Amino acid sequence: EPEVTQTPSxxxxxxxQEVILRCVPISNHLYFYWYRQILxxxxxxxxxxxNNEISEKSEIFDDQFSVERPDGSNFTLKIRxxxxxxxxxxxxxxxxxxxNEQFFGPGTRxxxx
Amino acid sequence: DAKTTQPPSxxxxxxxxxxxxxNHSTISGNEYVYWYRQIHxxxxxYxxxxxxxxxxxxxxxxxxTEDRKSSTLILPHATLRDTAVYYCIVxxxxxxxxxxxxxxxxxxxxxxx
Numbered sequence: 001e002p003e004v005t006q007t008p009s010x011x012x013x014x015x016x017q018e019v020i021l022r023c024v025p026i027s028n029h030l031y032f033y034w035y036r037q038i039l040x041x042x043x044x045x046x047x048x049x050x051n052n053e054i055s056e057k058s059e060i061f062d063d064q065f066s067v068e069r070p071d072g073s074n075f076t077l078k079i080r081x082x083x084x085x086x087x088x089x090x091x092x093x094x095x096x097x098x099x100n101e102q103f104f105g106p107g108t109r110x111x112x113x
Numbered sequence: 114d115a116k117t118t119q120p121p122s123x124x125x126x127x128x129x130x131x132x133x134x135x136n137h138s139t140i141s142g143n144e145y146v147y148w149y150r151q152i153h154x155x156x157x158x159y160x161x162x163x164x165x166x167x168x169x170x171x172x173x174x175x176x177x178t179e180d181r182k183s184s185t186l187i188l189p190h191a192t193l194r195d196t197a198v199y200y201c202i203v204x205x206x207x208x209x210x211x212x213x214x215x216x217x218x219x220x221x222x223x224x225x226x
Binding site: 004043044103104 | 151156218
């Protein structure tokens, strides 16, 4: 069964450093998403991406964040200058078509020291 | 998207049916009811969704009241592996349909042996 994969599973970084989280969505899916979950809190939507551009973004997704689909398979989330409060699980998701269920990856745990 | 209300936690005996309620009294006519679950910090997993008719799949059944103001997710024969946080999400489709999901706190379902 096809699945969304994410790398790395755990990333530790120093405050102020740039990080790139990687996702490989399911191959025939067209819509892509990033969510985050701070430990003990709700899953929060960050951004959606369709047709090589951002479709929707939340208030959390400020200028420190960017997304890219550089090669038609990977979908990346970049945090330009990490802060302590960026420590969270980051989940990637993809959907074949609007209205269908979102398939989530296993997540990347980001720890900012 | 309409707000949902779920009990914070529920217990169910293994092998019995687990019935998880959700109130969504402000749901509008074109909004769907989705259920996802999250097992211990894994990525959320889609379970089922519906608009106004009852739905059943290999995982669960979804019962939506006639006025659509509430719904119940039924896991017919709960197992220990069904212990998870269950999220009821009401979702419409704006624009291109690449909308992110809005997760609440969900119901923590604990299956007791």
